Amino acid sequence: MSHLIVHGGRPLRGQILPSANKNAVLPVLCATLLSDKPIRLHNVPEITDVKKILDIFRLLGSQVAVDFKAGTLDLHHQHTKFDPLVHRLPEEMRSSIMLVPPLLARFGVARLEDDVKGCTLGVREIDPHVEVFRRFGGVVERTAGSLIIRTEATLQANDHWLDYASVTTTENFVLAAASANGVSTLTNAACEPHVQEFCRFMMMLGVPIQGVGTSRVTVQGGAQLGGGEFHFEEDFHEITTFLALGAITDGEIRVKNTAPTQFPLIDRTFQKFGIEIEHRDGWSTAHRDGPLKVRQPFTANTLTKVEAAPWPYFPVDLLPIFIALGVQAQGSALFWNKVYDGALGWSGELSKFGAHVFQSDPHRLITFGGSPLVPAVVESPYIIRVAIALLMVAASVEGESQIMNATPIRRAHPGFIENLRSVGAEVEWMADE
Ligand SMILES: CC(=O)N[C@H]1[C@@H](OP(=O)(O)OP(=O)(O)OC[C@H]2O[C@@H](n3ccc(=O)[nH]c3=O)[C@H](O)[C@@H]2O)O[C@H](CO)[C@@H](O)[C@@H]1O
């Protein structure tokens, strides 16, 4: 059941309790492997990436007890063993790469399959990760289809300066530094909300970290790590997505949001399309007054633009959601993906709805929105948020559309289709032939 049928044109109204952020949950799961004490996690989402990591934990001999209904996960990596000749880390997901430091710290060896590229957004380098492994004393060897990384001794604390603020490389540095023999500092560190949430988990395990939320992070390594309990926050991606779904269908969805301090730039970006976000009493709502409309800039010869780059810029994973708003909003807007070189190639699918978009180069796309759209059969690339963006457009257009290959949604958003139905959407997975 990889395709979605959407009967669009209904305003979506209601209330949503968002799930946790996949990109916080996955590094935390990897980090649990550093400790041999019991750990309990709350608000754990039932998503395919989480299930893949739990499967490998079971194969390694860890105790795993999960209740997705209650959102609780109990992990105990006490009798865990890793054999590079037998065990394969999960493929088609980026987060596998963050199992490497805990495996090195505990077993002195890790093996990483080549396909850890995740969403097909363009080049997703592993070199910054390899550099981090080497700086901590890892010896990296290429074999057919995988990398083998080994360490002879305890990981060596060090200072490192990244080429760019990479999310998973920052998390990998912190993971390696936690078990290294001294103080390590990373400069040009990523500081996304999920990186901060991951660091808070590491601190709960007993790792002293300074500079969380900034571009320089210092980690005191070598502490004896404990266990404990941790509760995941609501995902700012999912909050934003449901606010946008309410707005694009001319409805109104109220979404629980206990961290509105993360939202000022996201709110201002909504305003660029004629949408006002209200945060009140732990809930957020998007209001629109009339048709969606791109706000005109005061500067001559420019376009209203959404510029996505590492945090605290506008988050790159949310760009497709706003491109969907752009094709429905009257006027022109420029979307600039400063991170990925292959994240906009799907724009041809928007044309099937009758949308007018122009990709000016691999990083930039202009929407000329507001013209009437028609239902369509479109094909999603393997990109979570693009499957959702196509679904958003379909939900805003009267009639039946189909989104082929929409399963990437299941990598990040548990019960997404059920949630959509609960706010009035007519959407279902297509039965297999
Ligand atoms: C599991 C996880 O957490 N995945 C997220 C993580 O992936 P991930 O950690 O893989 O993303 P990186 O931050 O490493 O960036 C991805 C790629 O973008 C390019 N790049 C990035 C930044 C930059 O300033 N210059 C540059 O060229 C590089 O080619 C890099 O390989 O962060 C990405 C960027 O927020 C998100 O899209 C992914 O959802």
Ligand SMILES: C=C(OP(=O)(O)O)C(=O)O
């Ligand atoms: C791109 C994403 O994930 P990944 O890095 O796991 O592919 C995402 O979460 O939007």
